[in-house]
Structure formats: structure tokens, C-alpha cells
């Protein structure tokens with residue numbers, strides 16, 4: 287996509303106000319580079335996350351042992367901290383992973399699962415964000431609002447409700463933590479603190495899968511590992527998951543079949559091409 291071009295794809299108006307450097311060739315590049323992504327996972331979704339990472343072309347490794355953290359991060363290309371079910375006695379592992387990621391300049395990604403739900407989760411997530419530089423934060427709009435300090439009615443792992451405009455929330459969060467933020471939902475909003483790109487592709491079956499958000503966080507890490515631009519990596523990750531979801535939804539004739547959707551989603555992630563994404567993507571910039 288080029289600077290100053292406005293065009294329409296699939297009925298959606300795509301306004302390009304400034305340079306859009308998104309490189310969909312990374313969808314193929316990742317399959318040859320096969321970057322290692324270290325995950326501090328929750329105990330609910332590691333099977334889905336590991337297989338989803340494998341499907342897009344990355345090489346997942348989950349770890350819960352502080353003594354190997356530095357060595358692992360050194361050999362890896364990106365690190366994801368999923369705070370979904372972390373126990374306090376796991377904090378030393380998380381600390382070591384974050385310290386090493388910053389030391390070796392490996393992209394560090396945070397998924398602040400249900401950060402608004404409890405005081406414990408706020409202490410964990412805000413503490414991490416204070417002590418370490420995260421390159422990308424990926425959460426649902428409720429989690430991102432809480433991190434940005436914006437009032438929001440959150441409900442466990444779900445996004446909840448609030449009045450503020452999602453573009454403002456994601457931009458404020460990115461400014462606050464000086465990084466790239468993805469606020470996912472029916473529309474995924476991605477900001478670097480200035481621009482906001484919205485991915486309008488979606489299917490109701492993605493949120494029906496517990497762990498689809500965790501997967502988006504880890505796929506963002508995988509693309510950050512092979513890209514020199516975290517914003518582009520976040521946009522590519524969101525497009526890959528959302529467009530794969532839409533394509534499977536079409537193949538299933540929009541039936542409510544979460545089980546079939548999940549297995550076919552893995553197939554689609556492994557085979558989606560830049561051309562297929564370009565043909566259906568709905569992207570807006572502001």
C-alpha cells in the first residue's frame with residue numbers, strides 16, 4: 287500500500303492518509319525463517335497457542351523455569367508473557383524472561399489477561415510494565431482500557447463495556463507505555479501512539495474460542511521476530527488471524543461450529559497467502 291492512496295476493498299472504504307509500510311510478504315518469510323518464540327503461557331491455552339504458532343511458521347517453546355530463562359531468550363527471536371494464570375511463585379521466571387529479552391533486544395510482548403479483574407492482576411501487570419520495556423501489548427479493549435487508566439466495566443477474561451472511543455483508548459495506552467498496542471475485538475485497533483490502524487475483518491467464531499486472544503498475542507511476537515517494525519508486525523498478525531478466521535467461516539457456510547472452526551483455523555493459518563489476505567482485507571487508518 288502506498289502513501290496518500292485511498293481505495294476500496296470488499297466494499298470497505300480504505301483511507302490511507304500516511305505511509306503504510308505493511309509487508310504481507312512476511313506471511314511467507316516467517317515460514318522460511320521459522321523464528322523461535324518463548325512463551326510464559328497460562329495453563330489453559332498452551333496447546334492452542336503452540337499449534338497456532340507452528341501453523342503460521344514459528345517455532346514455539348513454553349518455559350516455566352527461571353534457571354534456563356536467560357539461555358532460552360538468547361537463542362529465541364521473541365518472548366511472550368501471558369499473565370493469564372501466573373502464580374506469585376512464577377514471578378521470578380517472568381522477571382528473568384523480561385530482563386533477558388530487554389538485555390538481548392528481543393521483542394517482548396505482554397498479554398495482560400483480565401488485568402481489571404483483581405488487585406493481584408493489576409499488581410503483576412503494572413509492575414511488569416514499570417520494570418521492563420514491552421514492545422507490544424495485546425489485550426481485548428477492556429484490558430487495554432485498564433492499562434491506559436480509562437474507566438471500563440471489565441468482566442473476567444471478557445472485554446466488558448465502556449463509553450470511550452476504542453481508537454483513543456489504544457492510542458493513549460501506546461503513548462503511556464511507549465510501544466505498540468493491539469486492542470482486539472470485533473474490530474482490532476493497533477496504535478503506536480500516533481497512528482491507529484483498524485482491521486475490520488472478523489468472525490463471531492474467533493471469540494468463541496478460548497485462547498484466540500492468547501494466540502493473537504503470540505502470533506504478534508512471531509511477526510515482530512522477523513520484522514524491524516513492531517507496528518507492521520502487529521498489523522500483519524491481526525490480519526493473518528482475522529482473515530484466516532473469515533475464510534474458514536466462509537468454508538463452514540457461517541454455521542456455528544466452533545470445533546470444526548478451530549481445526550480448520552489451524553489448516554488455514556498454515557496455508558494463507560498474501561494474495562488471499564489482500565483480496566479480503568478491510569483496513570482503515572486514522
Ligand SMILES: Nc1ncnc2c1ncn2[C@@H]1O[C@H](COP(=O)(O)OP(=O)(O)O)[C@@H](O)[C@H]1O
Pocket residue numbers: 425426427443444445469470471472473474488489490491492493497498499500502527528
Ligand atoms: N465480537 C467479535 N466479533 C468478531 N471477532 C472478535 C470479536 N471479539 C474478538 N474477536 C476476535 O477474536 C480474537 C481474540 O480477541 P479477543 O476476544 O478480543 O481477545 P481475548 O480472547 O484476549 O479476550 C481476535 O482475533 C479478535 O479480532
Ligand SMILES: Cc1ncsc1CCOP(=O)(O)O
Pocket residue numbers: 328330331370371399443495496497498499500501
Ligand atoms: C480462561 C482463562 N483463564 C485464565 S487464562 C485463560 C485463557 C484466556 O484466553 P483468551 O484471553 O485468549 O480468551
Ligand SMILES: [Mg+2]
Pocket residue numbers: 399400425426443499500
Ligand atoms: Mg485474553
